[in-house]
Amino acid sequence: MSFAEHAFGATLKLVNTVLEHPATADALQRTGELRETVLAVQEVVLGVLNLPTAADVSRLDARLRSASQRLESIEDALEDIGGQVGAVPALLRGFEARVSSAAAADASAQRA
Numbered sequence: 001m002s003f004a005e006h007a008f009g010a011t012l013k014l015v016n017t018v019l020e021h022p023a024t025a026d027a028l029q030r031t032g033e034l035r036e037t038v039l040a041v042q043e044v045v046l047g048v049l050n051l052p053t054a055a056d057v058s059r060l061d062a063r064l065r066s067a068s069q070r071l072e073s074i075e076d077a078l079e080d081i082g083g084q085v086g087a088v089p090a091l092l093r094g095f096e097a098r099v100s101s102a103a104a105a106d107a108s109a110q111r112a
Contacts, residue, residue: 018024046053052060 043053043055
């Protein structure tokens, strides 16, 4: 067994011993509780200062993304409508030509 493997094994054993100790478990639990308390106090302070929390910013980000996606859908629909509106003059010219042809044919039929 090399020195590095022996040192790694000894370090792992030491870490496990420290983590299994009741004082360590208690300290980790208290640290977690303290973290939650600090986060709660931070939210209250930010609220008093009328500043957004990380959760507020995250919600705003989600709403902005949603609005952006909806706007993209609207833009796509407007492009489709624009293409259809662009085709209207050609359709009207074709309709006018058919009406003119029908009127000319009707006038010829009435003369005959």
